Amino acid sequence: MSAIPQADIERAIRTTAATVLRNEHYFSDLDGLAGDGDFGTSLATGFRVIDNEWGEIDKSNIGAMLLKISMLVSKHVGGSSGPIWGTGFMKAAMLTRGKEEISLDELAEMLGAAIEGIQARGGAKLGDKTLLDALIPVHETLKGHCAAGDKAAALKDCAGVAEQAIDETRTLVAHRGRASQVGERSANTPDPGIVSIAVILNDWCKEFGIANTPTVAEVVNQPA
Amino acid sequence: MKKFVNDPAKFVPEFMKGIALANPDLLDFNEEFQMVTRKSGPSSSKVSIVQGSGSGHEPAHVMAVGPGMLTAACQGAVFAAPPVDACYETIKAAASDAGVLVLVNNYQGDRMAWDMATEMATAEGINARQFWINDDVAVEDSLYTVGRRGVAGNFFVMKACGAAAEAGASLDEVEAVAKKVNDNVRSMGVALTSCIPPAKGTPIFELGDDEIEVGVGIHGEPGRRREKIHSADAITEELFEAVSSDIPFKSGDRVAIMVNGLGGTPITELYVIYAKAHELAEKAGFTVVRNYVGEYCTSLEMAGASLTILKLDDELEKLLAAPAETAARIF
Known part of the structure; x- marks a missing residue:
C-alpha cells in the first residue's frame, strides 16, 4: 500500500518537532560556524509552540492541519527561517485541502510545491548552499519511487540523499542567508539547513521502523 | 528611560485597547490578532482596504481604520512586521465580494x-491583492528593504484608495488609484533625536546633541548623511530639494504638501517647516491645493519631521477631499 494516512503525517510532524527541540543547540552551533548562530534556537522556538499547542491544532484534514502548522511556523520561528519553512508547509497545505490520506505521488507534488514556494520566497536556487540543496534531490528521489510505491524504500533513499547533500555542498560558498555575508569563510562548513533536513529524515526512518545507518558526520554526531 | 508603560510586552495590545475604547462607535478590537476592524464591517459591494505593519508609527495604521479609509488593520510588535496569521485574519475580516486591496509599505518583513x-486568503477564495508603497527618496536600499522604503506618503495612498472604494470603484480601479498616488508622491525625513522602543529600553541609534540624520527611516534606519544641525529653513530647503527634484515635480503642478511629525516634535516647529516649504513650493511654481501638518506616520518619540509632496490631478483632489472618519482626528 502506498497510501499515507493522516496519522502518519501527524507522527512525522511530531517527530520533526522532537528532532528540532533535541538539536536546538547543535543546529545553532553548526550555524555559528559561518552564519549568525541562531538557526537552532529560531527553529526550536517555533516547533516548541507546535509541540505545546498540538492538542488544539485543527486536525479535521491534512490541509487544515498543515495550514495551521504553517501559520505557527511563520509566526514563531525567528529570522528568515519562519517565512521560508512556513511557506513550505503552506504550499503543502494547499494541495491537501480536505484530504485525510495522500498517495506517494501526492507527497511528491507537495514537496515540489513547497520547493517552488521556498524558492520564490527566499530567492535561492540549487547550489546556493541552503536547505533547497537537500530538498531538491530528495524530491527527485521521491519522484523516482512513485511508480513502485514502496513508502519505506522511498523514505530510506530520501534520507540517504539528504545526507549526501551535506557532503556535496560542504565546500561550496553560501550565496543566500546570513552565511553569504561572510563569503569564502562559509566554505568547508556544513549548511545547518541541509543538516536539519538530513537529521529529520533520519529520525523519520527511526520513527517508522525503517533500518537506516547514517554515515555523514553531522548526522552521526547529532545529540542522542 | 521614562515612558508611560506597564509591561513592555503588553504595550501594543494596551494602546490598541485604548484606541478601541475611545472610539466605541467606530472600531472593534481583536486582541489575539492585534487587529482593529470597522464596526460597520466590510461592505459586500465595496472594495475593502487593509494594512498592517509594526507598531510605533501611529496614527498609521490602526488609527486610519474607519469609513472612507481602511476597513481593517493589524499591528505587530513595535517595529516588527505583524505575524502571518494576523495578516490572514485581517484579510478574512475585511473579505468582500468586491475584493480586498492590501496596502503594504515596502519592508521585507x-x-x-x-x-x-x-x-x-486567495486559496480560501477571497479576491485579495497587494500593492507596495515606496515613497521615501532618501536611499535606494535600506536596512530592511530592497528598494525604497514606504513612509508618510502611505497616508495619501490609504486616503485616496479608501475614498475610491467608498465611492464604489472596482478592485482594478482602486489598485490604479494606489499606483497613481504612489507614482506621484515623494517623501524624506530628518531626525533630531533617536527613539526608544519600550521593550528595548535604550535608543535604537546614537545621535550627538548637535547632529541630525538627514533621510532617516521610520525605524531609525540610516539616511543619506549625518550633519551638524542648522536652521529650520536650511533643513527644510534640503528636504524640499531632495523631494521635489525626484519625480521631478515641475512648475505649474498642483500639489498637496505634508509636514509630518515623527513623534517628538511640537506642532509649532512643524508649522515653521511648513511655512518655508510652502514658500519654496510657490517659488518653484507649484500650486499648493491641499496641506497637511501634524503626525501621520511617526517613529515613537523621535524628534524630527518628514516632508511629503504629492502631485495632484482632478481625480486625486476629489478623493483627498472626500469625507472619512477615523480614530485620528483633531476636533
Missing part, C-alpha cells in the same frame, strides 16, 4: 507576511 497571508 511586512512583504513576506502579507505575501503569505494573501496567498492563503
